[in-house]
Amino acid sequence: MIVRLVVALALLAAALTPASAATPWWEPVARPAVDSQVNVTGEPFKGTDEQGRVRGFVDAHNHLMTHEGFGGRLICGAPFSEQGVADALKDCPEHHPAGLGAIFEAIVTGDLDGHDPVGWPTFRDWPSDTTVSHQQNYYAWLERAWRGGQRVLVTDLTSNAELCVIHPFKDRPCDEMTSVRLQAQRTYELQAYVDRMFGGPGKGWFRIVTSSEQARNVVAQGKLAVVLGIETSEIFGCRMLLDIPLCDKADIDRGLDEVYALGVRSAFLCHKFDNALCGVRFDSGTQGGVINAGQFLRTGTWWKTEQCQGPQQDNPIGTVGPNALIPAGVVAPAYDPAKRCNVRGLTSLGEYAVQAMMRRHMMIEIDHMSVKAAGRTLRLAEQAGYPGIVSSHSWMDAQWTEQVYRLGGFIAGYENDPGGYVAQAAAAEPLRRRYDVGIGFGSDYNGVGSHPAPQSGVTYPFRSYPDGPLVDRQRTGERVWDINVDGGAHIGLLPDWVEKVRQLGGDQLVTDMLGGAESYLRTWSRSQSWTP
Template identity: 55%
Template sequence: MTSFRLVPSAGPSRRGRLRRSLYAVLAALLAGLVAVTGASTAATAAAPKWWEPVNPQTPDSQVGVTGAPFTGSRGGEVRGLVDAHTHMFSDEGFGGNVVCGKTFSVDGIAAALQDCPAHKPNGNLALIENLTNARLGGNPFASHDTVGWPTFSFWPAYDSFTHQQMYYKWVERAWRGGQRVLVNDLVSNSGLCMINGVVNPPNRSSCNDMDAVRREAKKTRELEAFVDAQYGGAGKGWFRVVTNPEQARSVIEQGKLAVVLGVETSEPFGCKQVIGIPACTKGQIDRGLDELKALGVSSMFLCHKFDNALCGVRYDEGTTGVIVNLGQFLTTGTWWNPRTCKAGEVPDHTVAGGVLPKELAIAFPVAILPVYTAGPHCNPRGLSSLGEYALRGMISRNMMVELDHMSGKAAGRALQILEENRYAGALSSHSWMDSSYMERLYALGGFATQYGHDTTQFVADWRASKAQRDRFGVGYGFGMDMNGFGGTPAPREGAATSAAGPVVYPFRSADGGSVLTRQTTGERTWDVNVDGVAHYGQVPDWVEDLRLVGGQELVDDLMAGAESYLRTWEATASH
């Protein structure tokens, strides 16, 4: 830059005064130019990138990812990881007092990530947590540290089923790590809500499944607006709710997260059965399906944990099965009614009869407990006439049908109806459909994802199913079922001494474009080698562990998952 030196005149002549005035003006203009240029440069340097918040909340969880999210498509095909089954707002289901901690709060992270009031002060009244958490040894009156933010000494954890694992900043880390589709299944269960309302009163909200669906759909939209506000306004955030495949493809090409709404409840539209008698009508089904479409729901389960007026279920096993069976009895007046499978029948697992945990038996005295024949068990309930009506209603509304949780008999009939209609919209999103049906699902043009198991099992399942998927040209995905009482991946056993070795931080994302360090929230830092997948932010860490064990071919299959999911959805929408 040219420098200027002001030289005063020898006398106070008009010419000298004019010269001094001109010099002064010129100096002022130059100074202003420098100031403006400097300010502009500083502002440009400080301006956040499109994937960084303009108005971040402070304090908040760290994301621990650097690098731009990938955008665009290749040859018209999008890339990205797909989680086809998870539950962002379980805290709003089950009466609002089973899953502790919120996905987000306008009052900040300290307000969001707190334990349930009924768990405090030491957790010994948290019956569902205590019965299902292996660290607590099944002791129903065990204690745990109930402090969430900022210490997180007990939760979130891979083996804690009743604490929030999907805080929105953790979901942001998964997106930054390569995920592009998230199916948020709006979920509840009236039986579990009733049980918890007795052992941990009071419930915060109604036990009605459809009320929970409405609350969770509303919360999902509120989170979208909450994220938008941090990124500069409507439509600018990374969390985008989509209601058709065209929207989803556009969102993914922009490098953002396409959030699809699904429904997983045991009594959709109030379609329970009471002592075997249907409690809903065709009119209720039509009104319910229309309401779900208006809420933006694109996929759903016709039955979940209880035999309802639409279909019989595939049973849960172990302690979970006992609790769910009790829930069915409380809400319907009937226990599960399994029969020993006959040759050639598709089994629905083996369930325990004649026992209840003594703590539940005290709270719910039952004179006659079920006694079952030898397993494996098959559910004699299939797809009812009302269930067939609902399924055809979903087809006419271009909704994707979730086959997981249907009994073998119900799933077989559902597939037959889909085949008769040449309808591609068939999903198996978290390994609850018997594998013998997978060929028919893929032949329809459907899509399946594997439950988010521990690394070793997930890799084994991927290898076992790869030849079949390759024949149909479909990618792979996972259904983490997070916040869904199924548990998330534990640390890989023996990783430190294995040929694959442990995950080494920092590592690159599945797409190769970003770098991830250990995730920190408050005073706690998680390491997948030690903690497993404690919360959703560690999904990219788990994918890196999958790469170490299964190789790049596995990651490539996972990155093809988003495109395969969209193709199924597109075929459904155009039917």
């Protein structure tokens, strides 16, 4: 009886003494017993300066939930799982044995030798800086990026119906908007998952925001403001088939109202394939040839080029054939290298969509728009005095940088080779000074894009500049990642990448990057207060 009483009193004492009482606000009170490490020590910075400005890095272009897109089997692994890390970070069954079933990975990267498909706990071959089909956004890795100074994250809900159709492995519909809805749901589920670790609803560091005021409050608390965006090829079903649009104005209004209700505040009107709203900025190289073939399969038309009318140019088109995607008997077009611009610009439906987004105070992404489409979008914004223009990952022509800044918009460079990012940032520095703006980066993790190769010279541990926490090498299971060896293998290595950028570009550049949060929120705030 006495033993039972002692046990009962001990349990009562434990219940009356919250685990969070001795736990810093930035540490979870109930992380799973077995999980990835974060490997960042110290309190995340928070608050505002004497002028009420926040600070923090902005990842303006990421894809947290791509594993749900493209039919659900293109990206292996998930950013979280209720069953834990071993379930979240497991490889696709079809990649076994020896990674030889990773068809998409082989086509895009040219790696025909396969890979070790095992994820947790060994992670011998993935994620890596070259992978396009493995999870790079595990929540604890994102937590590391937040702890290292990131304060705004734009996660673009994405898919591509034609790639889903072509990919042999899928377990859900290929409709892009169906996937967008599911990815939005999963993002809210991730927020709830993090909240449970930190003591309940609203207490976690991962905060989905739907207004600039909410975002500013979240960043001031030292947490991560998460903005929902969309980057798909057929937004609202606005596919084009043989030059015939398969949507109308009513579809656009219904679609915008629906995604706005989901919390989406930023969107691309076209991506990869020409659609009923706008022509795209071409992809180059082998990937460009593959995408052009996909454009033909999806729309019934190849990309068409013309002589550019101004200094801006679209990317050169990659070689189209021979290509396994091209049907027998179909001859791919040859392209005149002197004709670098897409003949397709912003359609009348596209103009309607731009104006409809303005009326809803949403941010309009112009990366991936053709020169004609982006130029017309900028003119419409200029005529209306609308500031909500965003270039999130270096796909806009750099000659439009001042026009975007003059409108009050926001620009982020692609998180590529640190030297390339530094050079791009240096070229725009005079404009940043003139318009008093910060700069972001677009990591594009799980966006089937490229990431920084292994670096050299980053010494661990280092302090997140200038007065942030101490950052050490990142460990998950049996694997330790080091940017000098692994490059930009996953989102948790963003603080390491920033440290290399600081080494190459100096403290002032990182100060400008920390000014990104304030600049992004100003663009958003101005868009919200805009009146026609």
